[in-house]
Amino acid sequence: MALYSEKVMDHFRNPRNVGVIEDANAIGEVGNAKCGDIMKMYMKIEDEIIKDVKFETFGCGSAIASSSMATELIKGKPVSEAMELTNKAVAEALDGLPDYKMHCSVLAEEAIKSALDDYRSRQ
Amino acid sequence: MIYADNAATTKMSETAIDTMVKVMKETPGNPSSLYEFGQKAKEVLEEARRTVAAVINAAPEEIIFTSGGSEADNQALRTAAKAGARKGKKHIISTAFEHHAILHTLNRLKEEGYDVTLLDVHENGIITPEEVEAAIREDTCLVTVMTANNEIGTIQPIREIGEICRKKGVTFHTDAVQAIGHIKIDVQQDNIDMLSASAHKFHGPKGVGFLYVKKGIPVTNLIEGGAQEKGRRGGTENVSGIAATAAALKEAYDNLEKNAEHISKRRDKLIEGLKKIPHSALNGDGTRRLPSNVNFCFEGIEGESLLLLLDDRGILASSGSACTSGSLDPSHVLLAIGRVHDVAHGSLRLSLGEDITDEEVEYMIKNVTEVVEYLRSFSPIWRDLTSGKKQFIL
Numbered sequence: 325m326a327l328y329s330e331k332v333m334d335h336f337r338n339p340r341n342v343g344v345i346e347d348a349n350a351i352g353e354v355g356n357a358k359c360g361d362i363m364k365m366y367m368k369i370e371d372e373i374i375k376d377v378k379f380e381t382f383g384c385g386s387a388i389a390s391s392s393m394a395t396e397l398i399k400g401k402p403v404s405e406a407m408e409l410t411n412k413a414v415a416e417a418l419d420g421l422p423d424y425k426m427h428c429s430v431l432a433e434e435a436i437k438s439a440l441d442d443y444r445s446r447q
Numbered sequence: 448m449i450y451a452d453n454a455a456t457t458k459m460s461e462t463a464i465d466t467m468v469k470v471m472k473e474t475p476g477n478p479s480s481l482y483e484f485g486q487k488a489k490e491v492l493e494e495a496r497r498t499v500a501a502v503i504n505a506a507p508e509e510i511i512f513t514s515g516g517s518e519a520d521n522q523a524l525r526t527a528a529k530a531g532a533r534k535g536k537k538h539i540i541s542t543a544f545e546h547h548a549i550l551h552t553l554n555r556l557k558e559e560g561y562d563v564t565l566l567d568v569h570e571n572g573i574i575t576p577e578e579v580e581a582a583i584r585e586d587t588c589l590v591t592v593m594t595a596n597n598e599i600g601t602i603q604p605i606r607e608i609g610e611i612c613r614k615k616g617v618t619f620h621t622d623a624v625q626a627i628g629h630i631k632i633d634v635q636q637d638n639i640d641m642l643s644a645s646a647h648k649f650h651g652p653k654g655v656g657f658l659y660v661k662k663g664i665p666v667t668n669l670i671e672g673g674a675q676e677k678g679r680r681g682g683t684e685n686v687s688g689i690a691a692t693a694a695a696l697k698e699a700y701d702n703l704e705k706n707a708e709h710i711s712k713r714r715d716k717l718i719e720g721l722k723k724i725p726h727s728a729l730n731g732d733g734t735r736r737l738p739s740n741v742n743f744c745f746e747g748i749e750g751e752s753l754l755l756l757l758d759d760r761g762i763l764a765s766s767g768s769a770c771t772s773g774s775l776d777p778s779h780v781l782l783a784i785g786r787v788h789d790v791a792h793g794s795l796r797l798s799l800g801e802d803i804t805d806e807e808v809e810y811m812i813k814n815v816t817e818v819v820e821y822l823r824s825f826s827p828i829w830r831d832l833t834s835g836k837k838q839f840i841l
Contacts, residue, residue, distance in 0.1 A: 336755065342825045357789035357828055360749055360769045364827040382826040384751035384770035
């Protein structure tokens with residue numbers, strides 16, 4: 325059996341929404357290099373809608389896949405809905421993560437919340 | 448596919464497989480049975496013991512077959528600890544980057560009242576005999592130092608350490624799991640009292656290893672049972688596996704110099720090629736390392752994602768990152784040689800096989816370079832490093 329689901333491998337091999345948004349109005353960064361995972365989310369929010377979202381991640385396969393999936397789940401959605409995104413939803417959308425990799429989905433949830441907090445604080 | 452993880456395990460050689468099958472088919476008896484059907488298996492077993500002993504210049508009765516390197520390590524440490532305790536000596540010297548079979552056993556011994564000193568392995572991954580000598584106390588009962596490190600391949604000055612131990616009357620054990628079959632080891636010349644080995648690291652089967660214990664050292668038994676292995680290890684012997692082990696070891700030794708020359712030339716080419724990746728560093732001494740071992744840290748990336756992408760490109764390797772170890776900390780070996788967490792997470796070990804070709808070396812250099820570059824392209828750490836927000840370490 326493979327370490328990861330096909331979905332995880334797909335998002336890892338072809339991550340969606342990779343990169344930087346130069347004029348982002350919401351930026352969040354979570355994790356630290358010591359633990360081996362850092363996720364950075366950039367968003368462009370207009371009229372409370374997440375028009376665009378991009379990420380940069382330093383981390384393992386499931387961290388990259390979780391970031392990719394999380395951006396897909398919130399792109400085009402209202403801020404209020406993105407605030408509700410749970411790590412469980414990210415993991416489920418990826419057809420599951422190994423137990424010891426669940427923290428990667430937690431990190432994705434936290435990265436989104438951190439960016440949205442940044443957005444609120446700028447208002 | 449390029450299998451570059453020979454430090455994890457090796458493929459069994461044809462000779463070893465043929466030997467194993469032949470013994471299973473032709474000699475299925477129990478070596479402890481008195482009839483000829485059993486005694487034939489006994490002959491196979493003792494022939495294997497003589498072969499293994501001859502290769503490392505030991506006497507046959509000094510070889511105890513075990514289930515592998517970990518069991519051999521456990522038994523060696525228990526043996527020395529018990530012998531030491533009888534004389535009131537409960538101090539053990541080892542190094543910070545031993546295999547967990549050693550380190551975890553030492554932790555147990557600590558709980559049981561032993562005092563353990565772990566020597567610094569320095570930036571180059573090599574301990575000095577002088578530091579061993581300085582650490583030896585009146586109550587030291589054992590020095591245990593691996594012959595070569597499993598992750599970074601650095602070779603320790605075991606002969607000199609053994610000489611010091613002889614002079615001071617301290618038992619010397621070496622975990623030679625990574626080294627045996629790849630570099631020359633002679634227990635007499637190298638002043639070794641106990642040595643652990645594992646067959647699957649030199650193209651033998653998994654689940655078989657052996658412990659060499661110099662005559663005169665009373666062995667502590669881990670597995671109680673029958674009188675197998677002269678009462679030093681209970682349980683019916685794995686005759687076919689042991690015969691295959693002896694065949695694999697002999698084959699490895701017969702070709703040792705030729706193989707070492709071939710592999711180390713490719714190793715050096717690979718190291719030269721990977722050094723060209725910016726902000727990378729070789730882990731461990733550049734020359735005093737196993738012929739097969741290449742281990743690098745690449746700043747700004749994480750090892751597991753590197754491994755997965757290399758796997759996609761047909762390169763099988765390993766890493767000391769936390770994500771591959773299942774814990775939060777990266778490899779204790781990389782931390783022991785002074786790599787900080789950030790950098791240790793981005794490590795890659797390529798351990799080459801005897802059949803490695805120049806084309807494969809070129810392919811690995813090209814693909815590792817490309818994958819590192821790709822992962823850096825969306826690494827927030829790399830962005831911080833290149834924009835000057837963070838200082839480069841490598």
